[in-house]
Amino acid sequence: xxDDAVAPVIAVMLILAAVAMAFAVFNxxxxxxxxxxxxxxxxxxxxxxxxxxxxxxERAVAERRDGTTISEPVPLxxxxxVLNPLRSAGSLAVMNESSPVYHLTLTTESENVRFNGTMxxxxxxxxxxxxxxxxxxxxxxxxxxxxxxKKQSPLSYSRMTDVNTEFNTSGSSLAxxxxxxxxxxxxxxxxxxxxxxxxxxxxxxxxxxxxxxAITITAVNLSADPDxxxxxxxxxxxxxxxxxxxxxxxxxxxxxxxxxxxxxxxxATLRKWNESLSALNATYxxxxxxxxxxxxxxxxxxxxxxxxxxxxxxxxxxxxxxIGVK
Numbered sequence: 001x002x003d004d005a006v007a008p009v010i011a012v013m014l015i016l017a018a019v020a021m022a023f024a025v026f027n028x029x030x031x032x033x034x035x036x037x038x039x040x041x042x043x044x045x046x047x048x049x050x051x052x053x054x055x056x057x058e059r060a061v062a063e064r065r066d067g068t069t070i071s072e073p074v075p076l077x078x079x080x081x082v083l084n085p086l087r088s089a090g091s092l093a094v095m096n097e098s099s100p101v102y103h104l105t106l107t108t109e110s111e112n113v114r115f116n117g118t119m120x121x122x123x124x125x126x127x128x129x130x131x132x133x134x135x136x137x138x139x140x141x142x143x144x145x146x147x148x149x150k151k152q153s154p155l156s157y158s159r160m161t162d163v164n165t166e167f168n169t170s171g172s173s174l175a176x177x178x179x180x181x182x183x184x185x186x187x188x189x190x191x192x193x194x195x196x197x198x199x200x201x202x203x204x205x206x207x208x209x210x211x212x213x214a215i216t217i218t219a220v221n222l223s224a225d226p227d228x229x230x231x232x233x234x235x236x237x238x239x240x241x242x243x244x245x246x247x248x249x250x251x252x253x254x255x256x257x258x259x260x261x262x263x264x265x266x267x268a269t270l271r272k273w274n275e276s277l278s279a280l281n282a283t284y285x286x287x288x289x290x291x292x293x294x295x296x297x298x299x300x301x302x303x304x305x306x307x308x309x310x311x312x313x314x315x316x317x318x319x320x321x322x323i324g325v326k
Contacts, residue, residue, distance in 0.1 A: 032130070034081045039088060039131040042078020046090070046124050047155070049074040050136050050143055053122070053239045057321070058141070060243055061180045061220050064319045068243040077234025079130040089127040090135075091232035092239065092325040094120055094224040097139070101266040102182065103259040104219050106316060108252050113316065117181055117221040119265065120323055122239065127232070140265045141177040167264035170271075178265045179272030180220065182258070187214040188284040189310050210286035211310035217256065218317045225324025238326045246318045253305050253314040255292065260299040267299065274301050288312055 053072040060068050076090040100116035107113075121139040123146070135146040136155075142163055144152040157163050166174040189211040197203045231237045258273050260266035281289050281303075288306040295302030305312055 031081070031084050035079045035084060035130040038081050039079035039129055042075055042088070043126070043129075043131070043134055045075050045078070046136060047143075049239070050122070050124070050138055053241075054138055054141070054143060056241055057222070057323075058177050058180075060241055060321055061177065061319075064218065064220065064243075064245065064317075066243060066245040068241070070241040072239045074124065074237045074239060075235075076124075076232065076237045077127075087234040088129050089232065089234040090237075091125050091127065091230065092237045093123050093125075093230045094323050094325055095123075095229065096120055096224050099261050099263075101178075101221075101261040101263060102219075102269050103257075103261070104182075104217070105257040105259075106217070106250055106253050106314065107255045107257070108250060109254065113250055115219055115221075115316070115318065117219055117261075117269070118223050120222045120224050122323065122325075140263070141174050164264045167268045174265075175268045175271075178268035179275075181269045182220070182273040182276075183218040184273060184276040184280060185216045185218070186212040186280045186283075186285045186289070189213040210284065211288055212280065212285040212312060213310060214313040214315070215280070215285070215289070215305075216315045216317055218319065220319040220321065222321045222323060225322050228324035228326055231325045240324050240326060242322050242324075244320045244322070246320065248316050248318075250314050250316055252307060253312070254307070255295075255305060256303045257295060258301050262299055270299065270301060277301075277303055285312075 049072055053070075056070045056072060060070065074092060076092065077087040080087045097119040101119050102117045104115045104117070105112050119140060121137055123135060123137040125135040125146070126133055133148050137144045137146050137152055142157070143155045145155050146152040154160060154163055157166070163174065166172045167178060169175055225240070225242075228240070256277070258270055260270040277289060278291070281291065288310055289312075290304045290306065292302035292304045305314070
């Protein structure tokens, strides 16, 4: 009779031991694998958010509209599953790059009007990640994958030399993005000059060829929102972009000087300015916008503005794009 009573107890204990073993295996192996898979999906969502916001920045720079506002949500934490809702966390930060990407100077009779174009980097760093300490950093128009907050490599390129090649290749997406930071447009002089015949009579009127009456110099810069440069948590953060255009007419401009910030990005911006100013010189600004060889070469270019034959109104349009996080 006593043996009959012990047998059920032993059976129950064996069942409990098997259940405990199964739970330990499930909790020690299966749940972590589920959380790793969920974390990989979370980081993929972060990557998509950064790629979308990169496209938003490119569009804002290309369109140069005043008052544009764009917002992109970013999941800061992830890795939660049904049986274990614990989430990792993350942080978003926007910082100004240490050096400007270009320097622009407009010289008049009485002063030098200077403007430095700035650039930002945007980073996501994971905290308590259930997979690996991976983050992302956007800079100069391309996205890097970061590890341990320090090591980074381009996401869409094999190595950094490929990125630099893109900046130096006309027509590439990175060169086009950098080129959108600087531009020049002119307005043809509409003054009609009389055309005389052999007897000195006016027979018709024609446009004053080779002279423009106005130039607009467009300069774009990205800067970090000083009030919202950082956020962290395990919910959703938000990347935000706002544009503001300030146009100033500068009188009696004698010369324009553009200096690259000695980066591949700045060099591409300088090339675009050279292309647009050279195009003006080749058409209806031939006689009053001239390339200055004495102040050009290497990473800088200079242009002389002649105000004698046909005075030029010069407008400097600053496109400020402020980026913050919340």
